[in-house]
Amino acid sequence: ARYSPSPADLPLVVTPDGKVLRNPRESELARAIGMVRAVPKDKVYDVVVVGSGPAGMSTAVYAASEGLAVAVCDTRAFGGQAGASARIENYLGFPTGISGHALMARAFNQAQKFGAEIMIPVEVKSLDCSRADGAFGLVLDNGEVVRARSVVVASGARYRRPEIESLADFEGRGVWYWASPIEARLCTEQEVVLVGGGNSAGQAAVFLSGHASRVQMVIRGGGLGASMSRYLIERIEASANIELIFNAEVTGLEGATEGALERVRWRSRLSPEESRFVASNLFLFVGADPATGWLEGCGVKVDRAGFVITGAPNGAASPASTLETSVPGVFAVGDVRSGSVKRVGGAIGEGAQVVAALHGYLNDSARPSL
Ligand SMILES: Cc1cc2nc3c(=O)[nH]c(=O)nc-3n(C[C@H](O)[C@H](O)[C@H](O)COP(=O)(O)OP(=O)(O)OC[C@H]3O[C@@H](n4cnc5c(N)ncnc54)[C@H](O)[C@@H]3O)c2cc1C
Known part of the structure; x- marks a missing residue:
């Protein structure tokens, strides 16, 4: 009654410090209640992973456990599509199946144990590949910019909405x-x-x-x-x-x-x-379409259906480059990648594989050019 909200203001939220939010976005609310912290101004992460489905979480676990400074952003919740699966029965090691949520909750804890910083819910709106100051810039939904020496695109796919009246x-x-x-x-x-x-x-x-x-x-x-x-x-x-x-x-x-x-x-x-x-x-x-709208304008090549193309330029194939996109330093894993197998096991495997490529890229880019 005191704040007299109109229907458009609902939900109206009063935060512990007295701030009033009228119909806030999820990420705005998450920041207001301390679920997501402000981006540290001077920090440059070794890698920022966009998406916390199986591919993104696997990248975070392997990269953080091998000593890289990792941040993971996800617009919705950890787990991605796999998190919506009632029972995954074909993932190795779970003969009686496991719910997608249970599997991904373990990965979420594991990534944090190794020190990955996880920002949920936070949407990455665009990627600035100009590297004016040497780092990639990931522009978030509130305008903040996360800076990174390399980027892993693990933004997967979004459910398709068929043409059905109403x-x-x-x-x-x-x-x-x-x-x-x-x-x-x-x-x-x-x-x-x-x-x-x-x-x-x-x-x-x-x-x-x-x-x-x-x-x-x-x-x-x-x-x-x-x-x-x-x-x-x-x-x-x-x-x-x-x-x-x-x-x-x-x-x-x-x-x-x-x-x-x-x-x-x-x-x-x-x-x-x-x-x-x-x-x-x-x-x-x-089915689902690739979530690649946020990559527009930074030169990452996608195929006709919008999936991110990876593989060494000029057809040269080396294990370190098969997951690299057309922009050096930007890698793609999981369902968002053109030609991926669209399976939990495949996404997790690519997350592990990309970390070797990240080490190679980060070591090379740290080396002074002659
Ligand atoms: C209902 C269902 C059941 C399934 N069952 C099985 C199964 O039994 N076995 C199996 O092997 N596979 C199964 N799959 C397929 C499997 O879940 C996917 O192959 C796998 O989840 C792909 O993982 P991913 O990490 O590449 O992408 P996703 O799981 O799609 O995750 C991508 C994440 O990126 C986030 N994101 C997207 N854009 C942005 C942005 N701009 N900023 C921040 N975050 C962003 C999304 O919110 C999402 O959390 C199932 C899929 C579904 C939908």
Whole structure:
């Protein structure tokens, strides 16, 4: 009552020092309550890692454990896409599987144990490669600049939002891009719709089938064999409450204005007529696009789909350079990299590999030129 907020001011936050924030961005709030500290003015990190998914966290663990001064920035939370996985069953050493969050929480602690500075939530808005003072400049969402002798791009990919009428109206109110135990609880004994035919869709379908009464899986293609691992196909086939609907697509969503999702419209790609599922939860697993917008303007080459191209210039291949981008000193690892395998194991391996390349680059750049 004292601060008389208008609806646009909500949430209104009063910080311990009495500062009033009206509808702050997450990063602004994080700074105000001390979760993220101000960037030290004169500090130049050996490496700044952008992204704290498996690739970024692995880079941080190996680089920090080998004595490099490392900072990691992530705009959302540690774990990246892997953090959204209900159960990772193909990562070496976990025969009964592990939730993505549990795996990545261990990595988060491990990186901090070795001294990596982790800034979450902080978005890197752009990369200044001019190196006017010898260092790269990473411009953050509040205008602060983090300086680094080298940069590792581990910004992965963002969930794709398919063309579905009224999609934006129901995001967070029945439309989900991941399936954690929280969403599973919302679906207890209900029918849900799940879109996608890849491994992440398969995993989510199997997980949700243990909670929902029925999972209706809408798949654009005519089969699963080309897009999904055999073990997941077998699990789906063995689940009595997963229904596969091939050659189909979701077209629109319906529900009360500012209310929950009530119906999902879909149609077979072989006929123009639409049908409706009565469902208040829709899960979308239709792939992801590379998060490379922040690299625009600094000369890092990307392929036609926007993934970062790596590899030694002029085709010369050496282990130290296969993860280097077209800008010397800027490296890319994990899903954001053109040609990467899009697996947790691959991302973690590249994080370990890039540290050898970083040592080579940092040693060479420290050597005075003749
Ligand atoms: C639901 C699901 C289930 C999966 N299950 C499996 C599985 O079982 N086995 C398997 O091997 N693989 C699985 N995968 C794939 C695997 O998770 C990815 O291959 C892996 O997470 C890629 O790691 P990454 O670190 O390269 O990128 P990401 O995991 O995408 O992480 C990138 C991070 O960068 C951050 N970021 C992006 N832009 C910026 C910016 N400008 N500033 C700051 N931060 C930024 C993001 O917030 C994000 O946290 C799954 C994926 C999903 C979505």
